[in-house]
Amino acid sequence: xxxxxxxxxxxxLSFSDAVMMGLADDxxxxxxxxxxxxxPTELQKLSNLPYPELxxxxxxxxxxxxxxxxxxxxxxxxxxxxxxxxxxxxxxxxDLYILELFHGPTLAxxxxxxxxxxxxxxxxxxxxxxxMNIVGATSGDTGSAAIYGVRGKKNIxxxxxxxxxxxxxxxxxxMTTVTDKNVFNLAVDGTFDDAQAIVKEIFGDLEFKHxxxxxxxxxxxxxxxxxxxxxxxxxxxxxxxxxxxTHVNITVPTGNFGDIFAGYIAKQMGVxxxxxxxATNANNILSRCVNSGDYSIADVHHSHSPSMDIQxxxxxxxxxxxxxxxxxxxxxxxxxxxxxxxxLEFTAAQMDQLKHDFSSAFVDDDETIATINSFYQKTxxxxxxxxxxxxxxxxxxxxxxxxxxxxxxxHPAKFGDAVKKxxxxxxxxxxxxxxxxxxxxxxxxxxxxxxxxxxxxxTNSI
Ligand SMILES: *Cc1c(COP(=O)(O)O)cnc(C)c1O
Numbered sequence: 001x002x003x004x005x006x007x008x009x010x011x012x013l014s015f016s017d018a019v020m021m022g023l024a025d026d027x028x029x030x031x032x033x034x035x036x037x038x039x040p041t042e043l044q045k046l047s048n049l050p051y052p053e054l055x056x057x058x059x060x061x062x063x064x065x066x067x068x069x070x071x072x073x074x075x076x077x078x079x080x081x082x083x084x085x086x087x088x089x090x091x092x093x094x095d096l097y098i099l100e101l102f103h104g105p106t107l108a109x110x111x112x113x114x115x116x117x118x119x120x121x122x123x124x125x126x127x128x129x130x131x132m133n134i135v136g137a138t139s140g141d142t143g144s145a146a147i148y149g150v151r152g153k154k155n156i157x158x159x160x161x162x163x164x165x166x167x168x169x170x171x172x173x174x175m176t177t178v179t180d181k182n183v184f185n186l187a188v189d190g191t192f193d194d195a196q197a198i199v200k201e202i203f204g205d206l207e208f209k210h211x212x213x214x215x216x217x218x219x220x221x222x223x224x225x226x227x228x229x230x231x232x233x234x235x236x237x238x239x240x241x242x243x244x245x246t247h248v249n250i251t252v253p254t255g256n257f258g259d260i261f262a263g264y265i266a267k268q269m270g271v272x273x274x275x276x277x278x279a280t281n282a283n284n285i286l287s288r289c290v291n292s293g294d295y296s297i298a299d300v301h302h303s304h305s306p307s308m309d310i311q312x313x314x315x316x317x318x319x320x321x322x323x324x325x326x327x328x329x330x331x332x333x334x335x336x337x338x339x340x341x342x343x344l345e346f347t348a349a350q351m352d353q354l355k356h357d358f359s360s361a362f363v364d365d366d367e368t369i370a371t372i373n374s375f376y377q378k379t380x381x382x383x384x385x386x387x388x389x390x391x392x393x394x395x396x397x398x399x400x401x402x403x404x405x406x407x408x409x410x411h412p413a414k415f416g417d418a419v420k421k422x423x424x425x426x427x428x429x430x431x432x433x434x435x436x437x438x439x440x441x442x443x444x445x446x447x448x449x450x451x452x453x454x455x456x457x458x459t460n461s462i
Contacts, residue, residue, distance in 0.1 A: 001015060001032050001033065001034075001061070001062050001063065001064050002014065002032070002033045003015065003017070003018040003030045003031065003032055003033065003222065004030070004031060004033055005024035005025075005026050005028035005029065005030055005031075005328070006024070006028035006029045006030075006031060006317050006318060006320070006321040006328060006331045007024065007026045007027055007028030007328050007331055007332050007335075008026070008028070008328025008329065008331075008332070009024075009025070009026035009028075009328075010024045010025055010026050010028070010030070013030065014064070014065045015062060015063045015064065015065050015066070015223075016065050016066070016124050018030045018222050018223075019117075019120055019121070019124065019221065019222065019223045020121075020124060020215075022215065022216050022218075022220060022221050023216070023220050028317065028328070028331065029220055029222075029314075029315065029317050029318050029321075030222045031222070031318055031321060032062055032222075035265060035268045035269060036061045036062075036269060037268070037269060037270055038269055038270040039270070040270070042270075043233075043270055043271075046058075046233065046237070047237040047240070047241070048237075050086075051079060051086060051087035051088060051230070051234060052072075052075050052076045052078075052079050052087070054230060054233060054234055055075045055078075055079070055227070055230045056068075056071060056072050056075050058226075058229055058230050058233060058269075059071065059075065059226055059227070059230070062226055066123070070123070074116070074119045074120060074123055075116065077119055078115040078116040078118075078119050078227075079115065081104065081105055081115065082103045082104050082111075083103050083104075083430065083432065084100070084103040087103065087112075087234075088100060088101050088103065088112065088231045088234055088235070089103070090234075090235050090238040090239065090405070091381075092242070093375070093379045093381045094375070094378055094379050095404070096391065096394075096404055096405075096406050097235070097238070097239050097242075097248075097403055097404065097405045097406065098381075098387070098405075098406050098408050099231060099234075099235045099405055099406065099407050099408060100408045101231065101407060101408055101409055102384075102408060102409070102410050102411040102414075104145075104148075105148040105432075106141070106144040106145045106148050106174055107410060107411035107413065107414050107430065107433075108141045108144075108145060108307075108409060108410045108411070108414060109228075109259065109407070109408075109409040109410065110141055110142060110145035110146075111145050111148065111149075112227055112228060112230075112231065113219075113223070113224035113225075113227040113228055113258075114142075114145040114146055114148070114149035114217065114224070115148070115149050116223060116224075116227040117149055117217065117221060117223050117224055117227070118146075118148075118149030118150040118153055118156075119149075119153075120223055121134075121150065121153070121156055121215070122150070122153040122154055122155065122156060125154070125155040125156065126154060126155060130155065130213065131155045131156070131157075131213050131462045132155065132156050132157075132213050132214075132215040132462075133156075133157045133158075133159065133212050133213055133214050133215065133457065133461040133462060134146065134150065134156060134157070134158040134159065134214075134215045134216065134217055135158075135159045135161075135199055135202055135203070135214050135215075135216070135457065136158075136159075136160055136161070136199060136216060136217055136218065137160075137161045137162070137192065137195035137196040137198070137199040138160055138161070138162050138167070138175075138192075138195075139162070139163070139166075139167060139192040139306060139307075140162075140167045140168060140171040140306060140307065141171070141307045141410070141414075142217070142218070142219075143160040143162055143167075143171075143175055144171055144174040144175045146158065146160065146217040147160055147174075147175055147178050147183055147185075148174075148178070149217070150182065150183075151178050151180040151182065151183050152180045152182065153182065155462065156182060156215075156462070157182045157183075157184065157460065157461055157462040158182060158183055158184065159184045159186060159456075159457055159460070160175060160183075160184070160185055160186065161186045161188050161195040161198065161199060161453070162175065162185070162186070162187060162188065162192075162195065163187075163188055163190055163191050163192045163194065163195055164187035164188060164189055164190075164445060165187075166191065166192065168414070168415070168416075168417070169437075170413065170414055170416070170429075170433070170436070171414065173436045173437055173439075174436070175443075176441040176442060176443045177436060177439040177440065177441055177442075178442065179440055179441075179442040182462070183442065184442075184444070184456075184460055185442060185443035185444070186443070186444055186445075186446050186453065186456065187443050187444070187445045187446070188445075188446055188447075188448050188453075189445065189446070189447050189448055190447075190448030194448040195448070198448065198450050198453055201450055202214070202450070202453070202454060202457070203216070205454075208454060208458075212457065212458065212461045213461075218314070219256045219258035219314065219315060220314050220315065224258060225258060225261055225262050225265065225315070225318075226262075228258070228259055228262035229262045229265050229266050229269070232250065232262065232263050232266035232267075232271050232273070233266060233269075233271055235248075235250070235405050236248055236266075236271045236272070236273070236405075239403050239405060243403050245402060245403050246272060247272045247273070247274040247402050248272065248273060248274065248402050248403050248404070248405050249273070249274055249275040249276075249277060249394065249397075249398060249400070249402045249403070249404045249405070250263055250273050250275075250276055250277065250404075250405045250406075250407070251277035251279050251390045251391065251393055251394030251397075251404060251405070251406050251407065252276070252277065252278060252279060252390060252407050253279050253280075253305065253308060253386040253387060253389045253390040253393075253407060253409050254278050254279055254280055254286060254308065254313070255307055255308035255309070255310040255313065256310055256313050256314050256315055257286065257313035257314070257315035257316045257318075257319070258315045259407065259409070260276065260278050260358075261315045261318055261319060263276050264276060264319060264357060264358075267357075274400070274402050275359045275397065275398070275400075275402070276357065276358050276359070277358070277359045277360065277361070277390075277393055277394050277397050277398075278290055278358045278359070278360040278393075279360070279361065279362070279363065279389050279390040279392075279393030279394065280308060280360070280362045280363070280389070280393070281301075281303040281304075281305045281308050281309070281362065281363060281364070281365070281368065281389050282301045282303055282362065282364050282365065283298075283300060283301055283303065283308065283309050283310060283311060284362035285297060285298065285311055285313070286313055286316070286360065287360040287361060287362040288362075289344070289346075289354070289360075290354055290355065290358045290359070290360035291360055291361075293345075293346045293351050293354075295338075295343060295344040295346070296342055296343040296344075297311045297312060297342045297343075298311060299311075303364075303365055303368075303385075304365045304368050304369065304385040304415070304418040304421075305368060305385040305386040305388075305389050305415075305418075307386060307409070307410070308386060308389065317331065317335065319357075320334060320335075320344075323346075323350055323353055323354065324350075359397045360393070360397070361392075361393040361396040361397050362393065363388075363389045363392040363393050363396075367392050368385050368388045368389055368392065368418070369385075369388075369418065369421055369422045370422075371383065371388040371389075371391055371392040372385065372388045372418070372419060372422035372423065373422040373423060375388070375391065376422065376423045382412040382419060382423060382427050383408070383412060384408070384409070384410040384411060384412040384414060384415050384418075384419070385415050385418040385419070386409045386410050386415075387406065387407070387408040387409055387410065390406050390407055390408075390409075391406045394406055411427075411430065412427040413427045413428065413429045413430065413433065444456070
């Protein structure tokens with residue numbers, strides 16, 4: 001399998017090239033040259049596999065440059081640390097099927113992808129005798145999942161900037177209690193935007209970037225999408241067996257469009273998803289886009305589901321590439337246009353296609369809290385606010401008898417404040433998190449100053 005950029009200047013990459021490149025060098029996103037389709041018989045053969053073996057079968061269709069035994073081993077190690085034997089179990093609550101994606105080390109679905117990506121990086125680096133220094137800014141979930149993805153790995157150091165005192169207490173503890181010698185937490189005296197702006201500048205200094213072999217872990221890496229395709233298959237097999245249904249609807253709490261794009265790929269590969277529901281919070285650019293063709297950016301609104309407080313969804317360009325008939329020139333001009341006007345325009349035929357591929361609704365903070373509350377009253381099951389957005393949107397859109405699968409993207413304990421507001425009590429922390437606050441910490445506090453941060457990275461890089 002070869003990879004090409006949505007902007008057409010990069011072609012013919014191997015999987016390992018694509019993973020190590022991350023963002024394509026022409027500014028686009030990398031995609032496989034084709035999406036393998038599985039016949040119903042081929043699908044059926046996969047339907048009883050344990051999660052890691054299913055992951056191997058799906059992922060190996062896209063990876064032709066890692067020996068099978070090595071790939072299997074990488075995948076098995078990626079999911080060995082999950083605290084549930086089914087890795088991503090499906091539980092039925094009320095009339096919904098909840099796909100619990102939060103059984104990894106940081107209790108959010110990002111672990112599914114970042115545990116795999118960390119192992120891939122280490123594998124490719126060791127093989128080529130290279131090093132990498134990962135630098136990133138986080139407002140919470142991505143930073144901790146990335147740290148847990150590469151902690152203790154050879155040939156990789158990781159530097160994660162977070163705004164001091166401005167991430168949730170549990171997220172801060174998750175990051176700062178990792179004391180491995182390759183992990184560097186920088187508590188920046190500033191906002192998330194300050195931290196992110198500094199990271200952008202660091203990557204913009206190409207000499208510094210190459211000198212220190214800087215790498216990124218954001219959701220534009222194809223390997224992250226690929227790892228997420230797997231659980232759509234897993235959930236479908238489970239629900240098919242339980243209900244005998246021929247099709248399902250799946251609702252996905254969406255921020256950067258990574259997770260739902262993985263669902264789109266799963267559907268193209270043959271998973272019989274009827275409605276793929278794009279759920280957003282009040283940052284509803286994608287939802288406006290699907291419902292009325294209005295793709296125009298607005299100001300970021302801070303919500304109870306902070307990991308979805310995003311206006312420019314970086315992975316949308318991958319879908320745009322397919323919507324524009326795989327024509328990279330059209331993608332380039334659409335993205336140029338978007339840069340100057342803050343809008344994307346769609347023809348009537350493209351709108352038909354968009355509505356065929358996705359259904360969508362957005363859910364505000366009050367509805368999010370009300371959903372957590374009513375679901376808890378009815379079932380005793382506690383939803384995290386992101387999952388609640390997905391469920392509320394799913395219910396708004398659903399108008400058929402297909403079973404509804406809801407992606408549960410975080411454990412409720414990660415967002416205790418919203419949960420407490422909705423249910424009146426703090427969610428219970430999983431056992432692995434007890435005593436977190438008394439563990440040893442590793443962090444430095446640092447000014448929001450580009451030169452100081454660069455010099456810290458230069459001194460501690462591998
Ligand atoms: C990152 C995240 C999302 C959004 O996922 P995207 O792939 O960015 O669309 C949703 N919920 C939680 C809890 C997250 O951490």
